[in-house]
Amino acid sequence: MSSSALLPLVAGSAAVAGLARRIRLSAPLLLVAVGLVASYVPGVPEYTLDPELVLPLVLPPLLYTAALDSSYRGLRANVRPVALLSVGYVLFSTLAVGLIAYAVIPGLPIAAAFVLGAVVAPPDAVAATAIARKVGLPRRIVTILQGESLVNDATAITAYRVAVAAAVGEGFSWGTAFGEFLLAALGGTAVGLVLMVPLQWARTRLRDRLLLNTFSLLVPFAAYAAAEAFHASGVIAVVVVGLYLGHHAHTVDFALRLQEDSVWRMVAFILESAVFALIGLQLPVVLRALGHYSTGELLLWAVLVLGAVIVMRFVWCWPATYLPVLLSARVREREGMPDWTRPFVIAWAGMRGVVSLAVAFSIPETVKDSAGGTPFPDRDLILYLTFVVVIGTLLLQGLTLPRLVRALPLPAPDPQREVLLEAQAQNDASIAAAERLDVLLAEPRNRLPAPLETRLRRVLDRRQNAVWERLGSAVDEESGESADAVYRRLGKETIAAEREVFVRLRDDDRIDDELLRRLIRNLDFEEALVDRGEE
The missing domain is CATH 1.20.1530.20 (Na+/H+ antiporter like fold)
Structure with missing residues (x-):
């Protein structure tokens, strides 16, 4: 297969598969159908491997x-x-x-x-x-x-x-x-x-x-x-x-x-x-x-x-x-x-x-x-x-x-049990992390200003509490969303607002592209934390 034929194959198949995912069709079947139609189009090369x-x-x-x-x-x-x-x-x-x-x-x-x-x-x-x-x-x-x-x-x-x-x-x-x-x-x-x-x-x-x-x-x-x-x-x-x-x-x-x-x-x-x-x-x-x-x-x-x-x-x-x-x-x-x-x-x-x-x-x-x-x-x-x-x-x-x-009468998975196991594991890990943080902060070379120490402990508390909150989160009758889903949505919207400001500052020549990429990368990691588990 020549390189000139390979690029259209990869690009076209990826586009069709992406379309299938978007419209919720079987990607393999749509790819076969589109490939069959394309094989009769004049100018389409005869692919051999x-x-x-x-x-x-x-x-x-x-x-x-x-x-x-x-x-x-x-x-x-x-x-x-x-x-x-x-x-x-x-x-x-x-x-x-x-x-x-x-x-x-x-x-x-x-x-x-x-x-x-x-x-x-x-x-x-x-x-x-x-x-x-x-x-x-x-x-x-x-x-x-x-x-x-x-x-x-x-x-x-x-x-x-x-x-x-x-x-x-x-x-x-x-x-x-x-x-x-x-x-x-x-x-x-x-x-x-x-x-x-x-x-x-x-x-x-x-x-x-x-x-x-x-x-x-x-x-x-x-x-x-x-x-x-x-x-x-x-x-x-x-x-x-x-x-x-x-x-x-x-x-x-x-x-x-x-x-x-x-x-x-x-x-x-x-x-x-x-x-x-x-x-x-x-x-x-x-x-x-x-x-x-x-x-x-x-x-x-x-x-x-x-x-x-x-x-x-x-x-x-x-x-x-x-x-x-x-x-x-x-x-x-x-x-x-x-x-x-x-x-x-x-x-x-x-x-x-x-x-x-x-x-x-x-x-x-x-x-x-x-x-x-x-x-x-x-x-x-x-x-x-x-x-x-x-x-x-x-x-x-x-x-x-x-x-x-x-x-079929298959045993249904218990989502509450899954969340409970996750919460128990996260609780054990958070306790160990807090104990480790106490030991580290006791060393003179690791002393931090009070605001930074408080921020570290808040991060640990947030991770520990987030999963427990999911156990009791109910779906809101008006929005149809659970508290966990609302939290993720609001978190992503606030991050999007920050991202828009950074881009505007770059467009106004107040920051350069290198600084923009660094700030955007930090926001990407924050969004990954907010978005975890959604998929």
């Missing part, structure tokens, strides 16, 4: 962002269901969907069928967890979905590579396949474990924030490349490093945490938007290459493969949830018998997304042979079916999941 660059450029930042935002303790507490979904289910789905595709599509090689199965095997649970948080799913289900999304990509990509090797004639054996999985899993974990400590050491020693942000951008690509150099799983290496650095994020500079979060959100937003836009842009090209199939055949195969993907997740989730409980008395005592709603929601939250697309785009276009290279068997058909599965699951499952969650 280098298959060898897709995975190392797209997957590391997306997985790293998800890992930084995940809970290591939560994953460890739910290691069995996460492993059953991220490893067991992905392998089961690869085999089941591959065999079904091989049975219903005449002439499709078995190896190519397994390539398709591996490509559509990993659910994009990141999208599911975003919906889960909005509709208030139980925390354990959210953690399981998050953990699945981190590890299932490694399993699927390893299965994909084994299937591709068989499809290009490099041979296949169960022993070789098992060795590939073992090397990928253990090697990727080992590389991640080796890298995570020195990377964390560097993050805590660097002081230049610009350098730190640059370093942060390089971390997932470095971990991925290091693991791939040993023929191990770069995905697992990135996840291990991301989980460790996220678990120790409190040890780095506060400004880095704020900047890093914004930077990685932007990177993930751009990559996901561009990949979904590419579906629409490439769909006409893929369909033209399938001209030797009838429309009825393509529709039938699409429905059967999509149905297999959805049904096989239910086939796996129910026994994976209940068999461990039925077979182990210790698990029964610790967890009890799960309610039927948990496996049902987890099964329905199996939307496919950007990972499946990235893996599909990475399928080699040709197979090297004695003739110099022949087309990869049924590559365009695999791309087409992948597009259908991604779009179909986003339509069927993504759009209905919120309503389903609200309709």
Whole structure:
């Protein structure tokens, strides 16, 4: 893809995704639709991606962002269901969907069928967890979905590579396949474990924030490349490093945490938007290459493969949830018998997304042979079916999941309990901070004028009292806002008034731009304090 074509793709996809967020539509579906329309506009280039660059450029930042935002303790507490979904289910789905595709599509090689199965095997649970948080799913289900999304990509990509090797004639054996999985899993974990400590050491020693942000951008690509150099799983290496650095994020500079979060959100937003836009842009090209199939055949195969993907997740989730409980008395005592709603929601939250697309785009276009290279068997058909599965699951499952969650008798989260836990934690921290302040102020070198000492103590009191006030805050009947919401709104309006004065002083040549930027930056931090928790 040329640089002249890359800029319109990134800018256009970001604009469409931003519009979708504003009008509350599904961004992936709108991106596909707009990309499809744009592909017929004269002058729009025909976008093609280098298959060898897709995975190392797209997957590391997306997985790293998800890992930084995940809970290591939560994953460890739910290691069995996460492993059953991220490893067991992905392998089961690869085999089941591959065999079904091989049975219903005449002439499709078995190896190519397994390539398709591996490509559509990993659910994009990141999208599911975003919906889960909005509709208030139980925390354990959210953690399981998050953990699945981190590890299932490694399993699927390893299965994909084994299937591709068989499809290009490099041979296949169960022993070789098992060795590939073992090397990928253990090697990727080992590389991640080796890298995570020195990377964390560097993050805590660097002081230049610009350098730190640059370093942060390089971390997932470095971990991925290091693991791939040993023929191990770069995905697992990135996840291990991301989980460790996220678990120790409190040890780095506060400004880095704020900047890093914004930077990685932007990177993930751009990559996901561009990949979904590419579906629409490439769909006409893929369909033209399938001209030797009838429309009825393509529709039938699409429905059967999509149905297999959805049904096989239910086939796996129910026994994976209940068999461990039925077979182990210790698990029964610790967890009890799960309610039927948990496996049902987890099964329905199996939307496919950007990972499946990235893996599909990475399928080699040709197979090297004695003739110099022949087309990869049924590559365009695999791309087409992948597009259908991604779009179909986003339509069927993504759009209905919120309503389903609200309709099911799931245990509702207790917001008062959450606020109470936050208030108790803040109270303990404030008491420790006040005791530390007393010790520091007792030292002669730390003595402050009375107004400054009073200001420090007021800040501590404000943080301690703010959360407790939220427990008793009621919604005003006239404004429809809670006291907490009114506080945030008034705080932001007063800060906006200060900001307008600073700008006016700059425009009147009473202060220069450098001083304006410093004053505005201070107000930005104040607004961040006022605005905390609103999102």
